[in-house]
Amino acid sequence: MNDAGMYSRATVRLARVCVPRRNPAVVPASNASAASIQILFDADDDRALFPGHQPSSRKSARAPARTLPTPQAQIYCAASCPEKPTTDKKSKTGCEMFTEEESSEDEGIPRTPATTQEQREFNALLEVLAGEVDDTRRRQAQDSYDAMSASSRTQQLLLTVADASQSLPVRSVAGEFLKDLVTGSFETSYLALSEDSQRQFRKDLLFTASDHRLPCNLRPPLCECIAHISRQVGPQVWPDLDKFLFFPIVGPSHKSAATQVYSLAPEFFEQRRLAYLRVARDALCADLEDECTDPEARSRSLTVLCAHIVEHRRVDGALDIFSSALPTIIRFIASVLERPGDERLLISVAEVARACPEFLRPRVGDLVDMCQRVIGHRSATTPWRHQCLDTVVAIADALPAAMRFLGAAKLSQLLGSLFQLIADSQEVTAAYSRGEWQKDLVAAEEALIHLSLSLKGYTLIPAVAKNLCAMVKSDEWKQRYAALVGLNALFCEEALPRHVGRLAPAEMLVSNCFDSVLGCLRDAELKVRYAASMALGQIAARLSSEYVCRSHERVVPDLLALITLESQPKLICVVTETLRNFLSACPQEVVATYLGAILYKLDELIKHRVPFTVSRAHHHMVTEAALETIATLAELSQSYFQNFYDASMPAVRELIYSVGYVEGERLRWLAIHCIARAGLAAGKNSYMTDAEAAVKAVLSLLANRLSWSNDQLLKRALTVAHVTCRVLGAQSDLFVKHLLPAIYPILSLRDARLGGFYAATCAFLGWYALKNPSGLAPYADNAVECVLPMLSFGEPTARGAAAEALPRVMTCAASHDAERSSRYWIDVHTALTGAIEREKELSAILSEVCGLQELLALVRLQIVPPEQLESTTLALDKCFEFYFRWHCDENYDHVSWDDFGVEGRGQQDALSRAFLHEVADMVCSLLSTLKDTYFPFFDRLAPYASKLLTKQRPWTEHLEGLTIFNAALSIGSAASVRYRSYYLPELVEWLESPVQSVRALAAKGLGILADVDPSTFASDCTRAWPHIVAVITARRPIRPEESFGTEAAVVAAAAILDNCSTTLENKDVPVDELFQQFLSCFCVLHGDSWRRPLELVCALIEKEDALVKANPAGPARVLMDALKANRVVRGSALEGRIVACLRHQKQEDLPEDQRNTLREILGGAQGPDITCS
Incomplete structure (x- = not known):
């Protein structure tokens, strides 16, 4: 290996690397990249590049401080061909x-x-x-x-x-x-x-x-010495290092040394890296385009360029500088595709896709086409195929919208290459060893799953439906296997969520190939039968229950035929899981029809496997699958299982007593748990015979100190105890009397290995305190003392379960003593608020907030001391800080709302939205209960609520911000005016929001302002009136559930007309016209939202307002429609008020059809007989 390429692999992953610039003496004139490079490269004096440089001397040990504009991106083009030594003074090595310049002094x-x-x-x-x-x-x-x-x-x-x-x-x-x-x-x-x-x-x-005579293996330790000294002494003491790195280089040895030093000591250049980004881009692009350059050096130049793109992605304007290099990168990669040893180049491209996907967005199609050609080329080497798969997956993860924009044709071609790769991987030849096809199979399946998760199954299914159907019906088993693996990936849970309107393509695909998939269950090849069972299980789990239930008569018998004593264990496990998925979508009556046949098969499996279970642990998977299926069938069939309980449980009981060695302890507890779940479905009478054995087993395990370190067994035992208490009901008090004293010593250990058991214990105590508080009351003191420390436990699930259980357990402990109740409440409140302030896990802090809210609901907030209100507010402040820190730019620096989509935000985002909703709900509860007395505390939280209303935040946050301020302003006191600056500027803007919920809350807020303080907010409501009218008069949706935005606007208009009509008239607003528009929108009202507009109309009629006199038919029509459509509660005060207004209505002012309707209504209305005038 030559010096030019020995460090390229080490520099791939460092992201802080450089390649020396080429010697200007050997660079062809046609390859000159930019005038700026020529200026730097042709400078006779090094001070042209470093204007602040002063030659060092013996009299001055430390050179003057200088600011060098040399950034990390000031790098060199890789040297082209090795050059001959020269004696020219200008090209010394x-x-x-x-x-x-110092040679005379150091001669x-x-x-x-x-x-x-x-x-x-x-x-x-x-x-x-x-x-x-x-x-x-x-x-x-x-x-x-x-x-x-x-x-x-x-x-x-x-x-x-x-x-x-x-x-x-x-x-x-x-x-x-x-x-x-x-x-x-x-x-x-x-x-x-x-x-x-x-x-x-x-x-x-x-x-x-930098000596070219130095052997390659001697250079790395010297470079590490240089890097370490540079970090210690700094650039002012060692100016020679700048010239060593940033001067034109002669020879690959100097270049290799400079490259490694640059990668090892990036902080040496931290302050000077931005001035030469364009120089770096032009130099590296010229190197990539120069075909005379050494291939290894060109490859390393691409690595360096990608590393600098990643390094400077957060710098303003840096990506714009590097954007012109993207076509050069694409051309270079296309020129070296499939060249042995260069597959590592795609690693750099994949890193760019993950770190700054917006850089690759313009050329996503070209990259995917190149990778697809390699994936679908049978002669391509395995490393190239895998790197192309990794690159496609990285692009799909980072740019799903851009991938979808490629269209069905390209996606079909890409997925077709993946399916063919899976099919080809089943063919083992002399040149294609078994190990290689296993690697290809795993890589292709993982890529399929990742693409399905990123692009979603409902996007990919229409693109590949035709291809999949043809492959499933193929005569070659490899094609059928590949198609079934593809179906399994496309129908996984995250790829195909159950959204309304998104399952139609999937159902159409399944309808076209369902018969072929069922036929694959009887295929001669074991792999095909296995893949068909997996695919059917995913189909059953994803499609609608109605669709799955229509095919159970064809699927269940074929699946049962695969459950035999001779079947492979893995196949049996998959078939039982598919059975559970299919029957979960069917009603109890359908499940009951298959109970006998399925339980008979499972009973045979358990009896056949029991002798092997004692001696062969690898058979456990079949028995575990059978036990899980029995328990699931019992839960699905409920009372129907009672007829099969006595027949199916003996084999399960035999497992409990035959598996007694340590390796089978888990299987033993699975059997006990299966019996408990079956007993819960069959009822107390059936389970009583097994309840005593389950209780003894639980107490025996808890009493055995040797088992206190096994979290899984303890958790399983407590789950059995929980189910047993649910079955026994009131008769479980005796069991709990012995269970709780056995649990408390384990809780007091606070062992970090027992997080699952502690979480299950807290959940059990919370459930039992809710269902049977009198049964827990004698032991509640110890329960509170044991659960309180769990709030500081290391496991987040345990902390969350403890937070939810504490308020209920505390209620039991303080049920008979008021003094104890106050003391416990303060202790639990202090523990919960302290846990919230310390918490770092989102799931745990959500549970702690829920527990705190439940705790506050147990007492009247008016009697809560100010210290507890202050600590509650501090905890809420911590919650808002936690939420905004979670959604900061650092977590979502490369994720755009457009690319990711609402459904693709992930489970963590859904959890964070639930967390924000709970926090906002608690703030609203405090405001609605304490009124303006909470305002001094709310002043601390108001800026957070205002931040939720900024335009950059998603609309889900706008909802919570509007909800909080609506609660604050609905109090109606003069003190609420202080939040006007937080609230009103955004309130009018959100009336134009495209989201119905946001428009509804904004309109509701304006109605609250008009109601609580019309004199103060009249001008604001008048300014918002045109926007409310625009919402009312806009095209209304057809479905009632989508009209609540318009409905809230109508209610707000009623409040403004009722309280601010004088102000509207003074501002020359055409109130008459607006009132008629207001009356025409009553058709969108539903439920209780009729009340306020109807009260307004009645009030205008009663005081004979000018708005009614101008057009009496409109208000009368609205009142009559409300009575005819039963919008008003019969016998209510509002109905009597409406009838009274109609009785005083002059009939000559009404059209003929309204007169007839009025007579019908008044003839059947309750009230005094008043003749119509």
Whole structure:
């Protein structure tokens, strides 16, 4: 390997690398990249590049401080062809060129290794240490070496490395010793030298590292020494290092050394990396386009360019600078596709896709086409195929919208290549070994699953439906297997969520190939039967229950036929899981029809496997699958299982007593758990015979100290206890009386390994306190003392379960003592607020917030001391900080809302939205209960709620912000005016939001303002009136459930008309016209939202307002429609008010059809007989 390429692999992953610039003497004129490069490269004086540079001298040990514009991106084009040595003064090699200005001063310092007697003795010592000698001589040599001073060793070791007359082992040992000495004992080795010696040592170190005669394996330790010294002394003390790295380079040895030093000491250039981004881009692009350059150097140039793109992705304007290099990158990759050894280039492209996907967005189609050609080419090498798969997956993860935009044709071609790769991987030939096809199969399946998760199954299914159907019906089993694997990937849970309107393509695909998939269950090839069972299980889990239920008569018998005593264990496990998925979509009556046949098969499996279970642990998977299926069938069939309980449980009971050794303890508890779940479905009468054995097993396990370190067994035992208590009901008090004293010692251990058991215990205590508080009351004191410390436990699930259980357990403990209740409430409140302030896990803090809200609901907030209100507010402040820190740019720096989509935000985002909703709900509860007395505390939270309303935040946050401020302003006191600046500027804007919920809450807020303080907010409501009218008069949706935005606007308009009509008239607003528009929108009202507009109409009629006199038919029509459509509660005060208004309505002002309707309504209305005037 030559010097130009020996470090390329090491620099791939560092993201802080550089390649030396080419020598201008050997760069063809046609390849000149930019005028700026020529200026830098052709400068006669180095001060043209470094204007602040001052030559160092002996009189000044430290050079003047200077600001160099040299960034990390100031890098070099890789050297082209190795050049011949030259004696020209302008093209000196190594450090001769950058030490010229000081050569006169240092003329007496030798440039070749010393040949003194001291140096010869030192070299002889190293020969002993490097040679194969006896231990005695080696120990003596080591003692002599250690006795020398570190500073003396430092200089002599470097001279040995540079001495070409020494053997390679001796020089290698000297290089390693020098690296360990400089990096490990910097103070006693380098700093112990005089200033002149330090300066000379640095120069000799650079000269030796860049010497083209130095063997390749000696350069890395020297580069590490250079990097370590540069980190310690800084750029002001060592200006020569700048020239060593940023001057035109002659020879690949200098380039190789500079590259490694640059990658090892990036902080040396941290302050000076931005000035030469364009120079770096042009230099590297010129190197990529120069076909005369060494291929290894061109490949490393691409690696360096991608590394700098990733490094500077957060710098303003950096990606714009590098964007012009993207076509060059694409052309270079296309030119080296499938060339052996260059597959590592795609690693850099994949890193760019993951770190800054927006950079690759314009050329996604070209990259995918190139990768697809390699994936679908049978002669391509395995490393190239895998790197192309990884690159496609990285692009799909980072840019799903851009991938979808490629269209169905390209996606079909890409997935078709993946399916064909899976099919080809089943063919083992002399040139295609078994290990290679296994790697290809795993890589292709993982790529399919990743693409399905990123692009979603409902996007890919229409693109590949035709191809999949043809492959499933193929006569070749490899094609059928590949198609079934593809179906399994496309129908996985995250790829195909059950959204309304998204399952139609999937159902159409299944309808076209369902018969063929069922036929594959009877295929002669085991792999095909296995894949068909997996695919049917995914189909059953993803498609709608109605669709799956229609095919159970064809699927279940074929699946049962695969469950035989001779079947493979893995096949049986998959078939039982598919059975559970299919029957879960069917009603109880359908499940009951198959109970007998399925339980008979499972009973045979358990009985057949019991003898092997005792001696062969690998058969456990079949028995575990059978137990899980029995328990699931019991839960699905409920009361129907009672007829099969006695027949199916003996084989399960036999497992409990036959598996008694340590390896089978898990299987034993699975059997106990299966019986408990079956007993819960069959009822107490059936389970009573097994409940006693389950109770004894649980208590025996909890009493055995040897099992206290097994979290899985303890958790399973407590789950059995939980199910048993649910079955026994009130009769479980005796069991709990013995269970809780056995649990408390384990809880007091606070063992970090028992997080699952602690979480299950807290959940059980919370459930039992809710279902049977009197049964837990005698033990509640100990329960509170044991659960409280769980809030500071290391496992997040345990902390969350403890937070949810504490309020319920505390209620039981304080049910008979008011003083104890107050003390417990304060203790639990302090523990929960403290846990929230310490929490770092999202799931745990969500549970703690829910627990705190439930705790606050247990007491009247008016009697809560101010100290607890203050701590509650601090906890809410911490929650808002946690939420905004979770959604900061650092977590979503490369994720755009457009690319990711609402459904693709992930489970963590859904959890964070639930967390924000709980926090906002707690704030609203405090405001609605404490009214304006909570305002001094709310002042701390108002800025967070205002931040939720900024335009950059998603609309889900706008909802919570509007909800919080609506709750604050609905209090109606004058103190609420203080939040006007937080709220009103965004309130009018959200009336134009495209989201119905946001428009509804904004309109509701304006209605609240008009109601609570019309004198203060009249001008604001008047300013918002045109926007409300625009919402009302806009095109209304057809479905009632989508009209709540318009409905809220109508209610807000009623409030404004009722309270601010005078202000509207003073501002020359056409109130008459707006009132008629208001009346025409009553058709969108539903439920209780009719009340306020109807009250407004009745009030206008009662005071004979001018709005009613101008057009009496409109208000009368609205009132009559409300009574005819039963929008008003019969016998309510509002109905009597409406009838009274209609009785006083003058019929001559109404049209004929309304007169008839009025007579019908008044004829059947309740009330005094008043003749219509």
